[in-house]
Amino acid sequence: MGFLDIKNATKSYGPVRVLHETDISVEEGEFLVLVGPSGCGKSTLLNMIAGLEDVTSGEIAIRGRRMNEVRPADRNIAMVFQSYALYPNMNVAQNMAFGLEMHGVPKAERDKAVKDVAELLQITPLLNRKPGQLSGGQRQRVAMGRALVRQPDVFLFDEPLSNLDAKLRVDMRTEIKKLHQKLKTTIVYVTHDQIEALTLSTRIAVMYGGYVQQLGTPKEIYDNPANMFVAGFMGSPSMNLFPAKVELENGQAAARISLVDGKSAILPFAPGNAMASQEGRKIILGIRPEAITDEDGADRNSQAIHKLESVVEVTEPAGSDTFVVTQLGGKEVTARFRADVEVRPGDSFPFAVNMEKAVAFDPETEMRISG
């Protein structure tokens, strides 16, 4: 039993089921991120934890106590909304103190709590301003401050950074992470931004179509995606997915990939890979851009670097790296080169593929083939 338990919870609006049986157990101090494309049910699940939406079936429990019938105010949670939801008629200090006031905390204590949190978030000079007089980033801080003063068991964030511009978003992301490391609070955080999910979380639940597709640490999700949706959604640029066929080369499993000019290439899987039992099977091979590089940029620690000649279609210099697009298995594939590699579109160029990082999926079920 965890600190926050979501047990077999579902949500339906009339006949439409928007959240299917979901089981997540969050430990105290964890930073759980719910990530997925718009409409996948992230906010619904968060609102169920908050008590703003009823649970259709299943249970939500915090500290072992069933919460389904408990009012939001009595769940000892705090929430930061996408729109910040600051009360427009109250100044910053009143906004932050409102929850404490509603919970009957005496004035002196409220003032002290507001003062402490304002110092922590460096918003003391703003305390007497109305929300309308604040910038987006300041409002965001105040919204967090309002959640922090309550000292709740669980913090809920619903896309708190999506209304900020790109630069500020990155800054606030770092700040939230620092705050979590400092305060060791339990957080459930909703975002559609996979980078936010990977950088902030201790664990990620990737959601799609009302299902949790995979639950795991950022590294597990990134390196071992459970299915093609997770593989494609997490990571930027996203994982290359292209068809291949399993063959045996000198008794070792390998993937045969068709190239542009009717030729084909063979890429042996890493030693110990269980694909040998899958001989003849058609698969979808998944390789991240950083595992397809120029030869000198390949990972020196890998035991399974294999070379492959292919024609360069497009190059996209991105400052620190150059992304190179080629065709493998009839699909466009992005490779990540060091920035100073001389490569031009139209060239035939040797690519180094790190097969230790390759994963295989079933083309029908789109599920990971674990061998």
Added chain:
Amino acid sequence: MATAAATTNAGAGSAQVIRTGAGSRYVIYTLLILFCLYYLLPLYVMVVNSLKPLSEIQAGGMMALPDALTFAPWASAWSSAQVGVEATGLRPYFLNSILMVVPAVAISTVLGALNGYVLTKWRFRGDTIVFGLLLFGCFIPFQMVLIPMARMLGLMGIAGTVPGLVFVHLVYGIGFSTLYFRNYYQQFPTELVRAAMIDGAGFFTIFRRIMLPSSGPIAVVCIIWQFTNIWNDFLFGASFSDFDSQPMTVALNNLVQSSTGVKEYNVHFAGAIMAALPTLFVYIVAGRFFVRGLMAGSVKG
């Protein structure tokens, strides 16, 4: 209705300025000034003639300024003119109207705000039907409810009293005030209500502390609308009041009708202005609080 539409449009913000040449602007202003004078003419006639002795009016010259300025017609209309059978002036009836309009406006506005709050933020099964019925209530012709209403007032024991009139106007007013507040609160971010719920505020606390402080503009629109309608109502006043509970409009009619000998036009003019002043006053006072953009900044930038 027109008032509400105007507010929303104005609230939309960015005024679009159409640039015109100096020549056409000249024509436009001339036309506007002419229209303005045309509309102000009746007011001028009323004010001027209410300040003249009767002889000056009878000598013709309705448009002329008074030769001998006098406030006697005002004093007479207020406290001594014959209204119906009594020579009380309009004063008691003015008081009746105040006693009728203030509670009717206050209660219907508060109830409308509560209704709008429930219909948008505490939605329940069948809420659209309830709203539809309230809306329907706005558009039932007055004449249709006269007899059922008379019967109801009789059963409730408040027929022919000022509280009876308050009740009638309240019933009629709630439809409109609900419509105003519902449409306004629909734009009000629901996340604020949810945030307050998590903060521990209950139904009425959220209403009082979160919704009402942001309801200034729509409350003003609602008050102006209700005040004007209820103050100016004649049909309900004439149908449901006794001699001692008549509102100003009915009394004004009686004042004009009941002059037995000569028609004291100057007194009638003074009385008519008195009957119109409170609505004018409400427009001027409430209009000053007509602050737009109270909500600016609560959500997004």
